Amino acid sequence: MxxxxxxxxxxxxxxxxxxxxxxxxxxxxxxxxxxxxxxxDAGAPAAGGLDARLVVERGAFRLDVALTAAPGDVVALxxxxxxxxxxALRALAGLVPLSDGHLRLDGTELDRTxxxxxxxxxxxxxxxLFPHLTALDNVAFGPRCQGASKxxxxxxxxxxxxxxGLAEHAGAKPRRLSGGQAQRxxxxxxxxxRPRLLLLDEPLAALDARTRLDVRAQLRHHLADFEAVAxxxxxxxxxxxxxxxxxxxxxxxxxxxxxAPSHIARRPRTDYIAHLVGLNLYRGRAEGHTVxxxxxxxxxxxxxxxxxxxxxxxxSAVTLHRERPTGSSARxxxxxxxxxLETHGDRIRADLTGELPLAADLTTVAxxxxxxxxxxxxxxxxxxxxxxxxxx
Amino acid sequence: MPALIGLAFLVLPLVALLIRAPWTSMPELLTxxxxxxxxxLSLICATAATLVxxxxxxxxxxxxxxxxxxxxxxxxxxxTLPLVLPPVVGGVALLMALGRNGVVGQWLDSxxxxxxxxxxxxxxxxxxFVAMPFLVISVEGTLRAADPRYEEAATTLxxxxxxxxxxxxxxxxxxxxxxGAVLAWARALGEFGATITFAGNFPGRTQTMPLAVYLAxxxxxxAAIALSLVLLAVSVAVLAGLRDxxxxxx
Numbered sequence: 001m002x003x004x005x006x007x008x009x010x011x012x013x014x015x016x017x018x019x020x021x022x023x024x025x026x027x028x029x030x031x032x033x034x035x036x037x038x039x040x041d042a043g044a045p046a047a048g049g050l051d052a053r054l055v056v057e058r059g060a061f062r063l064d065v066a067l068t069a070a071p072g073d074v075v076a077l078x079x080x081x082x083x084x085x086x087x088a089l090r091a092l093a094g095l096v097p098l099s100d101g102h103l104r105l106d107g108t109e110l111d112r113t114x115x116x117x118x119x120x121x122x123x124x125x126x127x128x129l130f131p132h133l134t135a136l137d138n139v140a141f142g143p144r145c146q147g148a149s150k151x152x153x154x155x156x157x158x159x160x161x162x163x164x165g166l167a168e169h170a171g172a173k174p175r176r177l178s179g180g181q182a183q184r185x186x187x188x189x190x191x192x193x194r195p196r197l198l199l200l201d202e203p204l205a206a207l208d209a210r211t212r213l214d215v216r217a218q219l220r221h222h223l224a225d226f227e228a229v230a231x232x233x234x235x236x237x238x239x240x241x242x243x244x245x246x247x248x249x250x251x252x253x254x255x256x257x258x259x260a261p262s263h264i265a266r267r268p269r270t271d272y273i274a275h276l277v278g279l280n281l282y283r284g285r286a287e288g289h290t291v292x293x294x295x296x297x298x299x300x301x302x303x304x305x306x307x308x309x310x311x312x313x314x315x316s317a318v319t320l321h322r323e324r325p326t327g328s329s330a331r332x333x334x335x336x337x338x339x340x341l342e343t344h345g346d347r348i349r350a351d352l353t354g355e356l357p358l359a360a361d362l363t364t365v366a367x368x369x370x371x372x373x374x375x376x377x378x379x380x381x382x383x384x385x386x387x388x389x390x391x392x
Numbered sequence: 393m394p395a396l397i398g399l400a401f402l403v404l405p406l407v408a409l410l411i412r413a414p415w416t417s418m419p420e421l422l423t424x425x426x427x428x429x430x431x432x433l434s435l436i437c438a439t440a441a442t443l444v445x446x447x448x449x450x451x452x453x454x455x456x457x458x459x460x461x462x463x464x465x466x467x468x469x470x471x472t473l474p475l476v477l478p479p480v481v482g483g484v485a486l487l488m489a490l491g492r493n494g495v496v497g498q499w500l501d502s503x504x505x506x507x508x509x510x511x512x513x514x515x516x517x518x519x520x521f522v523a524m525p526f527l528v529i530s531v532e533g534t535l536r537a538a539d540p541r542y543e544e545a546a547t548t549l550x551x552x553x554x555x556x557x558x559x560x561x562x563x564x565x566x567x568x569x570x571x572g573a574v575l576a577w578a579r580a581l582g583e584f585g586a587t588i589t590f591a592g593n594f595p596g597r598t599q600t601m602p603l604a605v606y607l608a609x610x611x612x613x614x615a616a617i618a619l620s621l622v623l624l625a626v627s628v629a630v631l632a633g634l635r636d637x638x639x640x641x642x
Contacts (some may be wrong), residue, residue, distance in 0.1 A: 093548050115547040128545040132563040141559070145550035193549055 049073065050197060050229045054091045056084075063087050063253040064101075068227045069246065071106075071196075076244030076261075077233045084253040085233040086125075089178035089199050092231060093122050105229075106196050116145070118197075121190030125202040127182050129174035135161060135185045142193035160188040164222070180211045187222060198223075200232035206241050216242055217391055230291040237277045241265070242310060249273050265315075266351040266359040267340060274344040280358045281312045283392060291389050297356045299382075300331040301389035308392035315349060317386035318360035321379040322370055330381035334358075338376045341367065343346070348372075354379060406624065411626045413621055414614040421618040429596050430604035431622065437512065437600060438580040441519035442527075445576050449527045450569060454557065456528070457535035458543075468532075482521055483589025490517065490590075514591035515598050521578035526579050527572035534568025535561070571634065578630050582623065 049070040056063040063084040064120065069075045077085040090096045092103065094115035103110045110118055121142075129138050138159035140150075143247050148156065161170050164184045174182055183203065203219060217370060220243055223230050234240050240247055241261040248258040257269040268274035284293035286305035292298045299311050319330065336354035348367045350360045360380060362370075371377070402495055414421065421427065455461075456468055474482055490497040490508045500506040508514045542564060546556035562569075584602040591598040593607065609616035 094546055095548070115544075116550050116552055118548075120548060122548040124541065124545060128539070128541055130542060130545075130560055130564075141546070141551070142549035145546075145552075145555060189549065304398070 008168060019023040045176060047200070048106045050075075051102075051104040054088050054093065054103070055098060056087050056091050056096055056099035057099040058087075061253060063091075063247070065250060065253070065255055066101075066210050067092075067231065069231070071228050072226075073246060074226075074232065074244045075246045075248060076240035077231065077248050077250055078237060078240045079235065079250035080272075080276075081235060084248045085235075086352055087280075088200055089122075089231065089233050090199050092197065092199055093120050094118050099369050119193075119195050120195050120197045121195030123183075123186045123190050123198070123200040123203055124163055124204050125342070127174075127186035129182055129185055131174050134171050134173055135166060135177065135181075138185060139189045142189060146193060146256065157188070157192055159309045159365070160192045164188050164232070167280050171318040177195070178211070179207045180215045183207065183215055184218070187219070191226070196228045198228065200230065202234055203232060203243075204234070204236070219243060220392070237279055238281075238312070241277070241279060241281045247277070249276070260388065262357065266357065267342065267346065267347070268349060271344045274342075274347075278314050278316070278359075278361070279312050280315065280318075281310060282309070282356075283310055285309065286389055288309075289384065293356075295356075297334065299356075299387060299389075300384045301387045302385050303389040305389050305391060309389050310392055311387055311389040313382055315359040315361040316381050318358060318362075319381045320350065320360055320362060320366075320370060321381065322376075324379050325381060328381050329383070331384040332380075332382040332387070334380050336378055336380050338372055338374050338378060339375055341372060350378075352378070356380075409617060409620055409624065413617050417614060418618055418621075421615050422622065424615075426595060426604065427615075427619060427622075428603050430599055430619070433515070433596070433599065434581055434601040435514070437515045437519055438523075438577050438583075440516045441523055441580040442573050442577040444516065444520040445524035445527045446569065446573055449524045449572075449576075450531055450562075453528045453531035453535060454561075457532045458540065471528050472525050474522055475529075479522055479583065479585030479587075480589050483518060483586035486518060486521060486586065486590040489513075509590055509600060510592040510594065512591075512597055515587055515600060518586040518590040519583045522583050522586050523576040523580040527569075527576040530572030530575060531565060531568050534565045534572075537568075538564050574630055574634055578627060581626065 046254045046387050047290050049068070051068050053066045054063060061084070065077075065084070065088050067088075077088060087096060091098055094110070094113060098111055101111075105119065129135075130141065133141065136154060139160050140153040143153035144150065158167070158170060161167055164187060166181060166184055166188065169177060169181055169185070174185070177185060183206070187200075187203075204216055207215055216239060218341060223243060232240075232243060234243075238349075244261065246258065247261050247264050249256050249264065251270075251272060257264055257273055261277070264273060265277045265279055266280070268277060282291070282293050282299065284291045284299075286292075286307060286309035287305055288299070289300050289302075290298050291301050291305075291309050291311040300310050321328075324335075325333070334354065334355040336352035336358070338350055339353045341353040342349050342351070343364070346364060347361050348364055350362065350367070350372060352358050352360060354377075358380065372378070438599045452471065456464065456471070485495060487509060489495050490500070492498065492501050492507060492509065497508060500508065508517060538561065542560050543553075543556045547553070551559065581600075582602055583600070584606065585599070587600060588603055593599050593603050596602075599607075601619060605616050605619045605623070608619060
């Protein structure tokens with residue numbers, strides 16, 4: 001769940017100590033903490049869910065990532081290509097052996113369990129639907145391997161296809177499916193084995209921009225319905241922020257920051273993350289150009305929509321003023337308070353709380369001219385044309 | 393011009409075969425019992441040799457394509473050796489291994505009373521020895537081209553390695569297996585050297601078409617031509633079948 005609209009503890013001190021605990025954004029039932037790689041190892045594993053420290057050594061490359069998640073959590077591994085995200089996913093699936101560390105799922109050790117015996121489902125980046133089998137038989141494959149009779153397996157598969165809105169494509173071979181349909185068949189196939197851990201490798205990367213919006217929204221709902229742990233890998237911060245309630249940023253085999261998406265966006269720990277997760281993202285209900293957030297604030301967006309929606313804009317789209325601006329053409333105006341400031345290269349990212357918690361980027365010069373420091377009240381404006389709203 | 397000479401060089405002998413064919417006495421020649429016997433034996437043995445090659449050759453191809461092990465290059469070289477080895481040498485080698493006094497053959501003889509040389513089974517073994525590399529190479533190539541991640545996807549769905557191979561990989565590489573099987577079958581059908589060395593030349597038991605052609609050439613050249621035409625027809629049919637089904641499809 002994305003929860004950017006709740007209150008922030010605006011007394012939080014400056015960023016250096018603020019990353020570890022961040023109670024503001026923990027989703028209900030989420031016992032995951034803001035542990036970094038070193039910390040999770042010592043942390044007591046939750047009764048259910050995932051508790052892993054994945055160490056994979058391959059030549060000069062070393063992956064060392066700790067992951068904990070409670071049932072119902074959706075965790076996104078975010079990072080650049082070659083950071084080791086996919087390797088981490090493959091280690092969870094058992095497709096690459098762990099060099100060190102541990103892997104517990106619902107209290108069961110899985111380190112040495114071969115992939116076919118793990119209660120893990122995988123949606124591969126290019127889906128890897130078996131081209132010689134129909135959509136129905138692709139989905140029935142898992143139940144069949146688990147010992148179901150052909151008829152039972154097909155019945156279960158038909159149920160999953162139905163749930164994902166694919167009933168009429170049951171008899172189609174994968175090459176006859178559109179990208180979005182293939183993605184859903186792949187999801188159905190992974191879910192049909194009733195996994196306790198669902199892994200998704202770049203679930204939206206193979207789709208064109210148009211399909212992507214729809215599929216992302218659908219996937220979000222399916223993941224929300226999923227009762228066990230889901231881990232997805234992506235290099236797209238927007239996908240990560242929309243789909244996951246916990247972000248783990250991986251760089252060069254190591255976790256550089258983790259936490260709730262909104263928290264990471266407002267308090268990036270490295271320049272790289274600041275650049276990567278440069279997005280303010282909110283959820284609410286759209287009516288025309290206005291998106292009313294659950295917390296009460298409203299955002300005027302460029303798009304016209306009705307119903308549940310996301311609205312996003314980059315920190316660079318935010319302009320800050322010390323006095324309430326008059327005659328500004330910007331459609332969005334919020335009164336905020338500076339909670340923290342962080343320098344990233346020649347830019348400063350301001351963490352703002354108040355009417356709308358948000359991140360704003362400004363130059364060091366501008367920050368000096370405005371006299372920004374924690375506690376100062378500012379007015380933030382954003383042009384409607386620089387925001388994007390899309391259906392939830 | 394050299395290209396045309398090359399073409400003529402390849403085509404002319406076949407045309408000559410057609411020109412010299414005793415078309416009038418053909419029906420009579422082809423209905424003799426010896427011809428039918430030889431043709432029947434050839435088809436049975438070539439098919440059996442192909443089946444043997446598939447049963448043991450496909451797993452071997454999988455091993456070469458999918459499993460990293462020390463000495464894999466050497467194993468592949470050994471597998472392909474029969475491709476370049478003179479078939480007669482293959483026949484002699486088979487005799488040394490499986491003959492009555494052969495390394496393995498002597499035990500087969502004294503323990504089980506099994507004799508392989510100069511039997512129909514011997515023909516099948518000789519043909520399989522020569523033809524299997526064609527199948528292995530073809531299937532290995534197809535396996536390499538096939539995405540191994542399908543097997544991974546199958547294992548994440550709970551399939552054992554064997555199930556993944558049987559239900560996912562095998563159907564995916566079926567065209568490659570079929571093409572390899574046809575190549576192997578054609579090679580087995582024309583096999584001469586290893587067969588005559590290892591299995592001899594007994595009409596009805598080990599005398600296949602190529603042996604019959606060779607023998608007939610010395611006593612009855614017209615019959616040899618007629619038999620050759622039958623083999624030529626079979627080869628052309630195989631080629632046509634291959635092109636239509638697999639070469640254009642892939």
